[in-house]
Amino acid sequence: MRSGDHIRIAAQLFDGPSEKQLWTGEYDGEMRNVLELQNKVANSVAEEIRVKLSPRERTQLTSARQVNPAAYEAFLKGNFFDQNTPESEPKALQYYQQAVQLDPAFARAYVGIARTYNFLASWGVAPSGQATAASDSAVAKALELDPSLGEAYGERAWTLMYSHWDFPGTERDFQHALELDPGEPYSHEGYGVYLVAMGQFEHGLKEIKQARDLDPLSVQINAQYCYLLEMARHYGEAEAQCQVTLELSHNYPFAV
Numbered sequence: 001m002r003s004g005d006h007i008r009i010a011a012q013l014f015d016g017p018s019e020k021q022l023w024t025g026e027y028d029g030e031m032r033n034v035l036e037l038q039n040k041v042a043n044s045v046a047e048e049i050r051v052k053l054s055p056r057e058r059t060q061l062t063s064a065r066q067v068n069p070a071a072y073e074a075f076l077k078g079n080f081f082d083q084n085t086p087e088s089e090p091k092a093l094q095y096y097q098q099a100v101q102l103d104p105a106f107a108r109a110y111v112g113i114a115r116t117y118n119f120l121a122s123w124g125v126a127p128s129g130q131a132t133a134a135s136d137s138a139v140a141k142a143l144e145l146d147p148s149l150g151e152a153y154g155e156r157a158w159t160l161m162y163s164h165w166d167f168p169g170t171e172r173d174f175q176h177a178l179e180l181d182p183g184e185p186y187s188h189e190g191y192g193v194y195l196v197a198m199g200q201f202e203h204g205l206k207e208i209k210q211a212r213d214l215d216p217l218s219v220q221i222n223a224q225y226c227y228l229l230e231m232a233r234h235y236g237e238a239e240a241q242c243q244v245t246l247e248l249s250h251n252y253p254f255a256v
Contacts, residue, residue, distance in 0.1 A: 005031045005069060011041050013048055023048045031069035071103035078112050084220045085252075086123045092116045107149050110142035114155045118162070132163040150181025158190050161197075170194050185214035189221050192228060201232040219249045 001008045007030065013023040025044055029037040078095035081088045093116040099109035114135040121131035136159060142152040157173035160166040174191040177184065188211035195204030208225045215221055222245040229238035245252060 002031070007031055007034055007037060009037060009041050011045060013045065031072070032066045034069075034072060035067055067106065068103040071099045071106055071109070074099040074102065075106065075109050075112065078109070078116075082112060082116060082119075084119050086125050089116050089119045089123070089125070093120070105145055107142045107146040107152065110138045110145070111149065111152050111155050114138040114142070114152075114159070118155070118158055122162070128163070132159060135159050135163075148180055150177045150179075150187065151184050153177035153180065154184060154187035154190055157187070157194075161190070161194055167194070167198070183214060185211040185218065185221060188214065189224055193224065196228045196231050204228060205232055205234075217248065219245060219252050222248060223252055 001010070006028070009027045011025050011027070012021060014021055025041070027037055027040055027044075074095045078092045078099060081092035081095065083089075083092075093113065096109050096112035096116060099106055100113070103109070117126065117131040117135040117138065120126035121128045121135075135155075139152050139156045139159070142149055143156075146152070153173045154177035157170045157177060160173060161170040171191075171194060174187055174194060177187040178191065181187065188207045192204045192207030192209075192211060195201075195207060198204075205228060208221070208228050211221050212218075212225050222241065226238050226241040226245055229235075229241055
């Protein structure tokens with residue numbers, strides 16, 4: 001809940017089978033500290049369900065910096081329009097660029113810029129060479145700001161695969177991205193695409209299924225799953241998966 005610059009997060013933990021409430025907590029803070037506030041909630045939930053955090057995960061949960069509230073809001077709008085269509089991606093790019101103008105140290109917004117340029121190149125909306133150069137520059141800036149940002153390595157891997165044809169580099173970056181952030185769905189998606197392209201069908205399908213399980217409402221991931229099933233010659237499953245994708249977005253071009 002948000003009121004002006006004030007934020008309150010209410011968290012509740014339930015036991016699934018019994019629907020019994022196990023724990024509840026409320027956290028208050030300012031918008032500029034929203035990342036720190038989110039990390040406090042994550043730590044509390046981890047402690048309540050007795051999750052063992054690695055030293056790296058604990059560092060990530062205690063190292064959040066302040067963000068410009070307006071920049072964070074622009075970043076969220078960029079995420080909303082980041083839907084891999086020719087109409088949505090220019091809007092996403094506009095908001096991501098606005099976010100870094102307001103907060104030049106916002107690493108995740110630079111990853112968003114890199115991703116939108118890659119999508120714009122794939123749709124032919126932007127010249128391929130210029131878009132790739134812009135994507136390379138943005139992801140390099142993200143890694144300069146945060147060398148432990150898994151999604152930045154994941155986005156660089158996409159660029160290495162589709163634009164630079166550097167397949168050893170692609171595999172290295174996807175694996176490193178998933179080491180840093182095993183819950184990032186688009187890195188699992190990309191690694192699945194890479195593995196299927198390399199003929200490792202079952203391993204690739206396992207990765208894309210994990211991506212879908214992590215973000216079941218992503219139209220892009222569902223469409224990609226359909227495509228990879230077709231590539232692996234699982235035609236019946238591919239048809240069913242394409243139907244699932246079309247239920248999410250009836251005119252998504254990659255599923256029609």
